[in-house]
Amino acid sequence: MQILHTISETRAFVRQARARGQVIGLVPTMGYLHEGHLELMRRAKDQCDIVIASIFVNPTQFGPNEDFGRYPRELERDAEMAGSVGVTAIFNPPVEEMYPPGYCTYVDVERITEKLCGVSRPGHFRGVATVVTKLFNIVQPDYAFFGQKDAQQALVIKRMTRDLNLDLEVVIVPTVREHDGLAMSSRNLYLEPDQRRAALVLSRGLERAKQALKEGERNAAEIRQLVINMIQDEPLAAIDYVELYAYPDLEPLERIDGLTLLALAVTIGRTRLIDNAILEV
Amino acid sequence: MQILHTISETRAFVRQARARGQVIGLVPTMGYLHEGHLELMRRAKDQCDIVIASIFVNPTQFGPNEDFGRYPRELERDAEMAGSVGVTAIFNPPVEEMYPPGYCTYVDVERITEKLCGVSRPGHFRGVATVVTKLFNIVQPDYAFFGQKDAQQALVIKRMTRDLNLDLEVVIVPTVREHDGLAMSSRNLYLEPDQRRAALVLSRGLERAKQALKEGERNAAEIRQLVINMIQDEPLAAIDYVELYAYPDLEPLERIDGLTLLALAVTIGRTRLIDNAILEV
Numbered sequence: 001m002q003i004l005h006t007i008s009e010t011r012a013f014v015r016q017a018r019a020r021g022q023v024i025g026l027v028p029t030m031g032y033l034h035e036g037h038l039e040l041m042r043r044a045k046d047q048c049d050i051v052i053a054s055i056f057v058n059p060t061q062f063g064p065n066e067d068f069g070r071y072p073r074e075l076e077r078d079a080e081m082a083g084s085v086g087v088t089a090i091f092n093p094p095v096e097e098m099y100p101p102g103y104c105t106y107v108d109v110e111r112i113t114e115k116l117c118g119v120s121r122p123g124h125f126r127g128v129a130t131v132v133t134k135l136f137n138i139v140q141p142d143y144a145f146f147g148q149k150d151a152q153q154a155l156v157i158k159r160m161t162r163d164l165n166l167d168l169e170v171v172i173v174p175t176v177r178e179h180d181g182l183a184m185s186s187r188n189l190y191l192e193p194d195q196r197r198a199a200l201v202l203s204r205g206l207e208r209a210k211q212a213l214k215e216g217e218r219n220a221a222e223i224r225q226l227v228i229n230m231i232q233d234e235p236l237a238a239i240d241y242v243e244l245y246a247y248p249d250l251e252p253l254e255r256i257d258g259l260t261l262l263a264l265a266v267t268i269g270r271t272r273l274i275d276n277a278i279l280e281v
Numbered sequence: 282m283q284i285l286h287t288i289s290e291t292r293a294f295v296r297q298a299r300a301r302g303q304v305i306g307l308v309p310t311m312g313y314l315h316e317g318h319l320e321l322m323r324r325a326k327d328q329c330d331i332v333i334a335s336i337f338v339n340p341t342q343f344g345p346n347e348d349f350g351r352y353p354r355e356l357e358r359d360a361e362m363a364g365s366v367g368v369t370a371i372f373n374p375p376v377e378e379m380y381p382p383g384y385c386t387y388v389d390v391e392r393i394t395e396k397l398c399g400v401s402r403p404g405h406f407r408g409v410a411t412v413v414t415k416l417f418n419i420v421q422p423d424y425a426f427f428g429q430k431d432a433q434q435a436l437v438i439k440r441m442t443r444d445l446n447l448d449l450e451v452v453i454v455p456t457v458r459e460h461d462g463l464a465m466s467s468r469n470l471y472l473e474p475d476q477r478r479a480a481l482v483l484s485r486g487l488e489r490a491k492q493a494l495k496e497g498e499r500n501a502a503e504i505r506q507l508v509i510n511m512i513q514d515e516p517l518a519a520i521d522y523v524e525l526y527a528y529p530d531l532e533p534l535e536r537i538d539g540l541t542l543l544a545l546a547v548t549i550g551r552t553r554l555i556d557n558a559i560l561e562v
Binding site: 007104133159166 | 448
C-alpha cells in the first residue's frame with residue numbers, strides 16, 4: 001500500500017488508475033481508524049477497483065475551543081488497518097499542502113447547516129464542505145463513502161455534491177456500533193471507564209424513541225421529551241441537543257408521518273458524542 | 282455547432298471528446314458577445330481541440346438593484362458569432378438547470394473580494410465563484426479563458442481554482458478595446474451617444490496614470506488623484522472607485538515599485554463601467 005503526501009503524487013497515482021480504466025473510490029477520514037471506517041473501506045473495495053483513503057485532521061472544521069490539538073493521530077496503525085481491508089493508497093497531506101499561505105476559499109452550504117451541529121459548532125460544516133470539495137477535486141473519485149453516524153454531514157456533502165455538480169456518487173454507509181450499542185467514534189478513546197458506561201445513554205435514547213414509535217406515539221415533542229428524560233437520568237451526561245427533523249430536508253415537524261431524523265449530541269466529561277436514527281412509520 | 286441546454290447532455294458531449302483524447306477549452310460568458318469574447322474564443326481555439334462557450338446570465342452574481350432583468354440576451358446572434366471563430370458547442374442552460382429548487386451551496390473567496398467591486402457589489406464575487414465552480418465541474422475543461430477587463434474577477438477565479446484544487450489551467454487574455462480606447466463590454470450597449478463619448482474617461486484615466494508614471498511619479502495617492510480629477514472633469518461620469526493595489530495580492534500601497542493594479546469603476550447615466558491597467562515600473 002502506498003502512502004501519498006502531496007497533491008501532485010496523488011493526482012499522478014489517480015491518473016494512472018484512470019488510464020487503466022479503473023473505478024476509483026475515496027474514503028475521507030480524519031484517521032485513528034475504527035471498525036466504522038473499515039466498514040466504509042470494505043464497501044468501497046466491493047464497489048471500486050482502487051480505494052484511496054484520506055487521513056487528514058482538517059483544521060478548518062474545528063472551532064477554536066475544540067479538540068484539534070489533542071485529536072488522536074497514529075498513521076502507522078491506521079495504514080496497517082486500512083491495508084488489511086484492501087485500501088490501495090492513503091493520502092496523508094500535511095496541513096500546508098491543503099491550506100498553503102494565502103489560502104482564502106471556502107464552500108458554504110446554507111439552510112441545512114443552520115441547525116443541530118451547525119449551531120453547536122459554528123463554521124464546522126464550512127470546514128467540512130471545503131475540505132471534501134478539495135479532496136473530491138484532488139482524487140476525482142467515481143464514488144465517495146461516508147458514515148451515517150454523522151447524519152447531518154452526510155446530508156451536507158450530498159447537497160454540496162449535487163449543487164456544485166461534482167461528478168461522483170456519494171454513498172452513505174450505516175453506523176457501526178460496539179456490541180453494547182455505542183456508535184463507533186475516534187472520540188470514544190477519550191472516555192474513562194465510567195464515562196464509557198454513561199455514553200450508552202445515546203444509543204439507549206434512540207432505542208427508547210423507536211420503542212415509543214412502535215407503541216403508537218407520533219407526537220415529535222413527546223418523543224423528544226422521552227429521550228431527554230432518559231439522558232438527564234445519567235449524571236455524567238450533558239445534553240447539547242436532542243432534535244427531530246423531517247428527513248432529508250431537516251424541516252421542523254410536529255407529527256411523525258414520514259422519514260424522520262432523530263439526532264443527539266451529548267457531552268460526557270469533555271467529550272462531545274453524537275448519534276442518530278432515521279425513524280420510519 | 283451544437284447548442285447544449287442541460288448538464289447531462291453537456292457531460293455526455295465532453296465525455297466523448299475526452300474519450301477521443303481531445304483537449305477541452307471553456308469560455309464562460311454571459312452572452313451578448315463582443316470582440317472581447319471572440320478574442321477569448323480564438324485563444325481557446327488555438328490552444329484546445331474543442332471549445333465550449335457557456336452563455337448564462339447568472340442571477341447569483343447580480344445584486345437586487347442591478348441589471349439582471351435588462352441584461353441583453355440574444356442567443357441566435359451569439360451562436361453565429363461564436364461559430365464564426367470555431368467554437369464547438371454552446372452551453373446555454375436555463376436558470377433552473379443551474380439552480381434547481383433547494384439549491385443552497387456557495388463558494389466564497391475571502392480577502393481579495395473585500396475591496397473594489399466586492400464593496401460596490403456585495404455578493405457579486407460569491408455568485409461568480411459559485412457559477413464558475415459549477416461550470417468547471419460540468420465541463421471539466423483543461424483550460425478556461427477569462428478577460429483581463431474584469432481584473433478582480435480574474436484574480437478571484439485563479440485563487441479559487443488553486444485553493445479548491447480544480448484540475449485545470451485558468452488563462453487570462455488582455456482586454457480588447459474599441460478603436461478609441463473604450464474597453465469592450467456588453468454593457469456599452471446601454472450607452473446613449475453622449476454617454477458613449479463620456480465613457481472614454483475610463484481609458485483616458487488609465488493613460489493619464491501611465492503618463493505620470495513615465496514622468497517619474499511614484500506616489501500612489503498622487504496618481505490616484507490625477508485620475509480622479511480627470512474623471513471628475515466629465516459631467517456625465519460619477520466615480521464608484523479609483524484604486525491602486527499591489528498586484529496580484531491587492532494589498533494597499535503607498536509607492537509604486539512593482540506590479541500595480543489601477544482599477545476604475547465609473548457610472549455613466551445608469552450604466553456602471555469598469556476598466557483597469559496593470560502598471561509596471
